[in-house]
Amino acid sequence: MTGDAGDMLSWDESVFRDESVFEIDHVPETFRHRESQLENLKYALRPAVRGSRPLNTMVRGPPGTGKTTAVQKLFGELGARTEVRTVRVNCQVDSTRYAVFSRLFEGIFEYEPPSSGISFKKLFGQITDRLVEEDEVLVVALDDVNYLFYENEASDTLYSLLRAHEAHSGAKIGVIVVSSDLGLDVIDDLDTRVQSVFRPEEVYFPVYDATEIYDILAERAKRGFHEGVIGDAELERVADLTAESGDLRVGIDLLRRAGLNAEMRASKTISEADVEEAYDKSKHVHLSRSLRGLSDSERDLVRVLAEHDGERAGAVYDAFNDATGLGYTRYSEIINKLDQLGVIDAEYADVEGRGRSRELSLAYDAEAVLDRLE
Numbered sequence: 514m515t516g517d518a519g520d521m522l523s524w525d526e527s528v529f530r531d532e533s534v535f536e537i538d539h540v541p542e543t544f545r546h547r548e549s550q551l552e553n554l555k556y557a558l559r560p561a562v563r564g565s566r567p568l569n570t571m572v573r574g575p576p577g578t579g580k581t582t583a584v585q586k587l588f589g590e591l592g593a594r595t596e597v598r599t600v601r602v603n604c605q606v607d608s609t610r611y612a613v614f615s616r617l618f619e620g621i622f623e624y625e626p627p628s629s630g631i632s633f634k635k636l637f638g639q640i641t642d643r644l645v646e647e648d649e650v651l652v653v654a655l656d657d658v659n660y661l662f663y664e665n666e667a668s669d670t671l672y673s674l675l676r677a678h679e680a681h682s683g684a685k686i687g688v689i690v691v692s693s694d695l696g697l698d699v700i701d702d703l704d705t706r707v708q709s710v711f712r713p714e715e716v717y718f719p720v721y722d723a724t725e726i727y728d729i730l731a732e733r734a735k736r737g738f739h740e741g742v743i744g745d746a747e748l749e750r751v752a753d754l755t756a757e758s759g760d761l762r763v764g765i766d767l768l769r770r771a772g773l774n775a776e777m778r779a780s781k782t783i784s785e786a787d788v789e790e791a792y793d794k795s796k797h798v799h800l801s802r803s804l805r806g807l808s809d810s811e812r813d814l815v816r817v818l819a820e821h822d823g824e825r826a827g828a829v830y831d832a833f834n835d836a837t838g839l840g841y842t843r844y845s846e847i848i849n850k851l852d853q854l855g856v857i858d859a860e861y862a863d864v865e866g867r868g869r870s871r872e873l874s875l876a877y878d879a880e881a882v883l884d885r886l887e
């Protein structure tokens with residue numbers, strides 16, 4: 514019973530055994546229910562271990578289904594072999610060809626390229642020279658590659674990577690592209706010159722079913738909480754709420770926040786109410802993640818949209834222009850990106866007397882959006 518002194522936390526106590534297992538970039542020790550995907554990825558990467566260029570791979574699946582984790586696990590294993598160099602690039606952060614190659618440079622040389630700025634050609638040359646010199650195979654994972662598409666950088670980036678062995682004889686590079694945007698047809702959206710050299714193996718990550726979600730979260734809770742902190746009914750509830758979107762990140766965030774709520778009450782156990790209360794925040798982890806990757810002007814437009822939700826596009830543009838001084842072309846590009854990201858819905862509609870115009874609406878509650886822009 515709460516309120517009973519025996520159930521109360523003292524100052525130096527915590528419900529957490531290891532809070533870091535609930536952090537966003539934690540790589541879990543056990544990684545179950547992805548056996549066939551790991552097998553397929555290993556198959557594609559096996560030539561690298563033999564010193565040859567691996568097969569290129571395209572990994573797709575909705576958010577929070579273990580794609581990044583699978584790549585991290587495999588890269589961890591491959592990295593233990595000196596002849597294979599692995600670099601994972603987060604394209605949400607590095608969303609141009611130059612930025613991607615700077616990251617590859619850093620991964621290979623273990624220091625950043627000169628900040629004075631060297632030409633792309635030079636950067637590329639230094640990377641490939643080094644690979645040839647050391648006789649290393651490079652495996653590049655372009656994680657969240659959809660961001661390269663939003664910035665129109667995907668074709669150039671892939672073209673350079675895929676043709677590296679022609680431009681620089683002896684360079685062996687394999688690519689894994691990872692996309693969580695199911696509305697994006699990766700191959701179709703590339704230039705034909707890239708399509709002709711990019712025929713990747715495909716590996717799909719479906720959403721986990723309810724039992725798998727429960728199993729994974731139970732394991733995480735066992736590592737993260739002291740024994741007896743979360744009961745089976747509460748864990749079931751967390752799993753059910755997670756299954757609504759299928760994004761495991763929701764469940765992991767929910768466990769952590771529910772734990773913090775229990776601590777706030779100085780309780781040693783998580784109650785149903787701790788879970789319900791936490792869900793209001795946790796259900797938006799995907800939104801928070803999308804917003805975090807945006808530039809200042811992109812965030813400005815989201816703010817304007819939230820403040821003018823439901824108004825016509827003209828009013829939104831005027832307010833954006835007032836706030837940023839940016840013109841219609843940039844406005845339109847950002848609208849497209851936000852639409853692709855699922856932050857807004859942009860639909861063409863016939864408006865009486867004004868022909869066709871775009872109707873914009875936020876895909877989330879305006880208040881939730883504004884809260885996360887603070």
Ligand SMILES: Nc1ncnc2c1ncn2[C@@H]1O[C@H](COP(=O)(O)OP(=O)(O)OP(=O)(O)O)[C@@H](O)[C@H]1O
Nearest residue numbers: 541544545576577578579580581582693729761762
């Ligand atoms: N099978 C699993 N076992 C344990 N934890 C998992 C498993 N699958 C995913 N996770 C956890 O779920 C969270 C999300 O996983 P991950 O980042 O790999 O998903 P993703 O598919 O790459 O998502 P996104 O497409 O949004 O980048 C991570 O915290 C990860 O540790």
